[in-house]
Amino acid sequence: MEKTIIxxxxxGLHARPAGLLVSKAKNYASDIQIKxxxxxxxxxxxxxxxxxxxxxxxxxxxxxxxxxxxxxxxxLVDLLENQLD
Amino acid sequence: xxxxTNASPGITxxxxxxxxxxxxxxxxxxxxxxxxxxxxxxxxxxxxxxxLNSVKEKALKDLGKEEAEIFEAHLMVLDxxxxxKSTKDKITNENLxxxxxxxxxxxxxITIFESMENEYMRERAADIKDVSDRVLRHLLGKTIIxxxxxxxxxxxxxxxxxxxxxxxxxxxxxxxxxxxxxxxTSHTAIMARSLEVPAVVGLKNITxxxxxxxxxxxxxxxxxxxxxxxxxxxxxxxxxKLNYEKMKKELESLKGKESISTDGxxxxxxxxIGTPKDIDGLKNNDAEGVGLxxxxxxxxxxxxxxxxxxxxxxxxKVLESMNPNPVVIRTLDVGGDKNLPYLEFENEMNPFLGxxxxxxxxxKKDIFITQLRALxxxxxHGNLRIMFPMISSxxxxxxxxxxxxxxxxxxxxxxxxYSKDIEVGMMIExxxxxxxxxxxxxxxDFFSIGTNDLIQYTTAVDRMNEKISYLYxxxxxxxxxxxxxxxxxxxxxxxxxxxCGEMAGDQKLIPILLGMGLDEFSMSPISILSARKLxxxxxxxxxxxxxxxxxxxxxAKEIEEYMEKVLD
Numbered sequence: 045m046e047k048t049i050i051x052x053x054x055x056g057l058h059a060r061p062a063g064l065l066v067s068k069a070k071n072y073a074s075d076i077q078i079k080x081x082x083x084x085x086x087x088x089x090x091x092x093x094x095x096x097x098x099x100x101x102x103x104x105x106x107x108x109x110x111x112x113x114x115x116x117x118x119x120l121v122d123l124l125e126n127q128l129d
Numbered sequence: 130x131x132x133x134t135n136a137s138p139g140i141t142x143x144x145x146x147x148x149x150x151x152x153x154x155x156x157x158x159x160x161x162x163x164x165x166x167x168x169x170x171x172x173x174x175x176x177x178x179x180x181l182n183s184v185k186e187k188a189l190k191d192l193g194k195e196e197a198e199i200f201e202a203h204l205m206v207l208d209x210x211x212x213x214k215s216t217k218d219k220i221t222n223e224n225l226x227x228x229x230x231x232x233x234x235x236x237x238x239i240t241i242f243e244s245m246e247n248e249y250m251r252e253r254a255a256d257i258k259d260v261s262d263r264v265l266r267h268l269l270g271k272t273i274i275x276x277x278x279x280x281x282x283x284x285x286x287x288x289x290x291x292x293x294x295x296x297x298x299x300x301x302x303x304x305x306x307x308x309x310x311x312x313x314t315s316h317t318a319i320m321a322r323s324l325e326v327p328a329v330v331g332l333k334n335i336t337x338x339x340x341x342x343x344x345x346x347x348x349x350x351x352x353x354x355x356x357x358x359x360x361x362x363x364x365x366x367x368x369x370k371l372n373y374e375k376m377k378k379e380l381e382s383l384k385g386k387e388s389i390s391t392d393g394x395x396x397x398x399x400x401x402i403g404t405p406k407d408i409d410g411l412k413n414n415d416a417e418g419v420g421l422x423x424x425x426x427x428x429x430x431x432x433x434x435x436x437x438x439x440x441x442x443x444x445x446k447v448l449e450s451m452n453p454n455p456v457v458i459r460t461l462d463v464g465g466d467k468n469l470p471y472l473e474f475e476n477e478m479n480p481f482l483g484x485x486x487x488x489x490x491x492x493k494k495d496i497f498i499t500q501l502r503a504l505x506x507x508x509x510h511g512n513l514r515i516m517f518p519m520i521s522s523x524x525x526x527x528x529x530x531x532x533x534x535x536x537x538x539x540x541x542x543x544x545x546x547y548s549k550d551i552e553v554g555m556m557i558e559x560x561x562x563x564x565x566x567x568x569x570x571x572x573x574d575f576f577s578i579g580t581n582d583l584i585q586y587t588t589a590v591d592r593m594n595e596k597i598s599y600l601y602x603x604x605x606x607x608x609x610x611x612x613x614x615x616x617x618x619x620x621x622x623x624x625x626x627x628x629c630g631e632m633a634g635d636q637k638l639i640p641i642l643l644g645m646g647l648d649e650f651s652m653s654p655i656s657i658l659s660a661r662k663l664x665x666x667x668x669x670x671x672x673x674x675x676x677x678x679x680x681x682x683x684x685a686k687e688i689e690e691y692m693e694k695v696l697d
Contacts, residue, residue: 052439054404058249063202089211090202091257095241097250101431 045117046079046107053128056099061128066090068123074110076120087120131332134311135352136318139327140370141305142363145343145356146283147336148276148294153265158226166220170227173267178207180263188296196323199292199316203260212238228268235261252315259291279303284347286339295320305347307335307354321349329354380658384415388661390643394669398661399457400654401629405446410654412450415661419456420577420651421516421629422447424500425463432471434496440503448511455512457577457629457651459556460500460529462486462518481585486519491528501536508548515551516577521559526572556629558582563611570622577651578615580630584608603632604685604692613645613680620646627651637692639663644676 051057057065069076069087076087080102085092087106098104106124108116160166185200206212212234219230235257242254266272276285276298284305287294295317303326311317311330321328327349339345339356346366347354355362389395399420400411404427411419427435427443448456464485468474472493477483490497504515517529530553540547557563558579566576580603585592587608590600602608612628619626627649632638634652639660642650650660675695679688 050433054406054443056247058247058253060198060202063198063205066205086211089209090205091209091238092211094250094253095238097245097247099247099430101433 045109045113046105047117047121048103048105049121049124051098051100051102051104052125054100056102057093057096062090062093062098064128065120065123066093068120069116072108072110072112072116074108074113074116076116077107077109079105079107131335131338131354131356133307133329133332133335133352133354134313134318135348135350136306136311136313136315136330137321137326137328137349139305139325139349140347140366140373141284141327141349142346142366142370143282143284143304143344145286145339145341145345146279147339147341148285148287148290149336150262150291151271153262153269153271155228155232155265155269156226157229160224160226163221163224166225166227166230167217169268170216170220170231173227173264174207174213176267177260177263178204181207181260184293184296191300192296192323196296196320199256200296202256203263203292206257206260207264228265231261231264231268248312252312255289255311255316256292259293262291263293284345286336286345288336289315290317290320292316292320295324300324300326305349306330307332307339307345307347309333309335380662383658383661383665386661386665388417388664390664390667390669390672392668392670394643394672396643396647396664397455397627397649398657398664399455399627399649399651400657401651402447402654405443405450407654408447408450414654414657416451416454416654416657418454418512418649418651419447419451419458420627420633420649422456422458424459424461425467428461428463428469429467434471434499437499437503437506440500441506444504444507444513445510448507448513452511455514455552457514457516457554457627458504459516459518460487460504461490461496464489481582481591487517487525487529488519491525491532494532497529497532498536501533502540505536505540505547505551506545508551509546513548513551514575515553516575517553517555518579519558519582520555520569521561523565523568523572526555526569530572554624557615558586560587560611563587563615566615566618567621570619570624573624575625575627576615576619577627577629577649578612580608580612580628580632583611583630587611602685602689603635603638604688606680606682606685606688609641609688610680612642612647613676616645616647625649634660636660636663637689637696640667640672640692640695641676641679643667643669644672644674 053061066088077084078087080096106117106120181200181204185197188200189197215234216231219225220227239254239257243251245251276294279299279302282302282304285303286307288309289311290306305326306317306321306328308317308330309332315330318330329347329349329352344357346358387395388398397417399418400416401421402419403423427440463469465481520526552574554573554575554577556579557576584601584603588600588605590597592601616626625648628647629651633650634656682688
C-alpha cells in the first residue's frame with residue numbers, strides 16, 4: 045500500500061520529527077519505506093531517513109508491505125500530517 | 130588576537146584546557162574469522178548503548194529533557210537496522226575487520242550530511258561522528274576523555290566539543306568554550322547558550338595556538354580571543370566582565386517593568402519576528418507584543434504556496450502565545466529582494482520600485498484572500514492587528530480594505546467566526562504615503578513606519594548598494610522630518626503610530642522618536658530591554674525638545690554627533 049503526502053511541519057523532517065517517525069515505524073511488523081524523488085529508503089532507519097534531507101513542502105510517498113500494512117500506513121500518515129510540530 | 134564566530138555572549142578569563150580526543154587510527158587488517166569480527170562489532174555496539182544510556186540519564190538529570198534528546202537520537206543511530214546490516218554485510222562480503230567496515234559505512238553517511246544545504250543538518254554530521262567514535266573506541270580498546278572530573282576552573286579548547294563532552298562535563302568548572310570548527314547553530318554553540326557560558330567557535334586552529342595552562346581572555350559578543358595577554362589587557366577584560374555582568378543583571382531586573390519615561394510617558398516595546406520559533410526570543414526579552422510578524426518566511430524555502438490551514442496554524446501559534454498582548458501581522462511582502470521560486474517574477478530594472486508587496490497581492494488576489502482568511506480565522510486566538518505593506522496611495526489602501534471586507538463577508542456566510550476587534554493598519558514606508566498620512570489616517574487604526582524602506586525611498590539610495598551605503602542614514606534630517614509629520618498626522622486622527630524598522634531599536638534615535646510621540650517601538654527582541662532601560666531614564670519633556678531641535682539641524686552627521694552628546 046502507499047500514499048503520497050507533503051511534509052507540512054515547519055522544520056521539515058529534521059532530527060526530532062524524524063526520530064519520532066522512526067520510533068513509530070519500528071512498532072510495525074511490515075516493511076516500511078519512504079520514497080522521495082528517485083530514492084527509496086527504509087523508514088525504520090534514522091540515518092537513511094535523515095539522509096533524504098526532507099524539508100517543508102517535500103513530496104514523499106510512504107510504502108508499507110506486510111501483515112499490518114494498512115494500520116501502519118494510516119497511523120504514519122496521521123503522524124506526519126497532524127502530530128509533528 | 131584571534132577572531133571567530135560569536136556563539137554565546139559574555140566575557141571570560143581563565144586557564145586553558147585542551148580537550149583532545151586520542152586520534153582513532155583505523156586500519157584495514159587481515160582477519161581470523163568473519164564470525165569473530167561480527168561478534169566484536171555486536172559487543173562494541175552493546176557497550177556503546179550501555180554507556181549512552183547512562184550518559185542520557187545524567188543529561189536528563191543535569192541538563193533537562195531537551196538536551197537529553199540528543200542522546201536519544203544517538204541511541205537511535207546505534208539501533209539503526211540499515212547501519213547494522215550494511216556494516217555486517219561489508220564485514221562478511223569483503224572479509225573486513227569490524228572497525229574498518231563500520232568506519233567506511235559511517236563515512237558514507239557523514240559525506241551525505243556534510244553536503245546538505247541546510248546548515249542545521251550539516252552540523253548533525255558531528256553527532257554521527259560522536260556516536261560512531263564511541264563505537265570505534267570500543268572496537269580499538271581506547272578510553273574516553275572524562276570531563277566529569279574537572280577539578281579547577283578552565284576554558285575548554287577543542288577542535289569541536291562533542292555532545293558527549295558537553296553532557297558529561299562538570300559545568301561548575303567550565304568558564305567558556307573555544308573551538309576550531311562550528312557556526313552559530315553547531316552543537317557547541319547551542320549548548321554554550323543554554324548553559325550560559327561564553328563561547329567563540331570557528332576559530333580554525335585555536336587548538337594549535339594554545340597550550341594547556343595558557344591564560345586566555347575572550348569576548349563571546351565580539352568573537353575576540355587573546356592568548357596570554359599582558360596585565361593591562363587582563364585588567365581591561367576584568368572591567369568589561371564586571372560591566373557586562375552588571376548590565377546583564379540590570380536588564381534582567383527590567384523584565385516585567387513598564388516602558389515609561391521618568392515623567393510618565395508610556396510606550397509599547399514590541400519585537401519583530403519571522404516565524405513562530407522566534408517566540409522564545411520575545412519571551413526571554415519581555416516583549417510587550419509583536420510589532421511586525423513578517424509572514425513572507427511562510428512562503429519562502431519551499432516549492433508551493435502555503436495553504437490556508439498551514440498559515441492559520443502559524444498565526445494561531447504566535448497569537449496564542451502572546452495573548453493578550455497585541456500581534457501585528459504584516460500581509461505578504463515579497464518581490465524586491467525576496468522572490469518566490471514558484472511564482473514567476475519577471476526580471477525588473479528596479480525591483481524595489483516594482484511588482485512587490487501589496488501591489489502583488491492586489492494583482493494576485495487569490496494569494497491575498499487565502500492569507501486574509503487564515504488571519505481572520507486565527508484572530509479568535511489572540512489580539513490580532515493586520516497590516517498592509519508598501520501602500521503608496523489611498524486607492525491601494527481602500528482596495529486592500531475592500532478585499533478584507535469581502536473575505537469577512539465570505540466567512541460570515543460560511544458561519545466561520547473571527548474576532549470583531551481586529552485593528553487594521555498600514556505601513557508607512559513610501560514617501561507618497563507619508564506625505565498624505567493626514568488623509569490615510571482617517572481610514573486605518575494605526576500606522577507603522579517601516580524605516581528600512583522609507584530611508585531608501587526618501588533619499589533615493591539603494592540600500593543593497595555598498596558603494597553608496599554612506600548615503601543611507603537614519604539620521605538624515607529629511608527622514609526625521611517625515612517621521613515627525615507621520616506621527617503628528619496619526620495623532621491628529623487619534624490613531625497610534627509605531628515603528629518597525631532598525632531605527633526603533635537604535636539607542637541614539639530612541640530619544641528623538643520618544644520626543645516625537647511614537648507610541649510603539651518594534652525591534653529585534655534582543656534590543657528590547659536596553660531600549661526599556663534608556664526610556665526609563667529619559668524625560669518626555671526633554672525628549673520633545675531634542676526632537677524639535679534635531680529636525681532643524683542640516684546634516685545627518687551633526688544630528689548623530691548631537692545625539693552622542695545627549696546620551697553621554
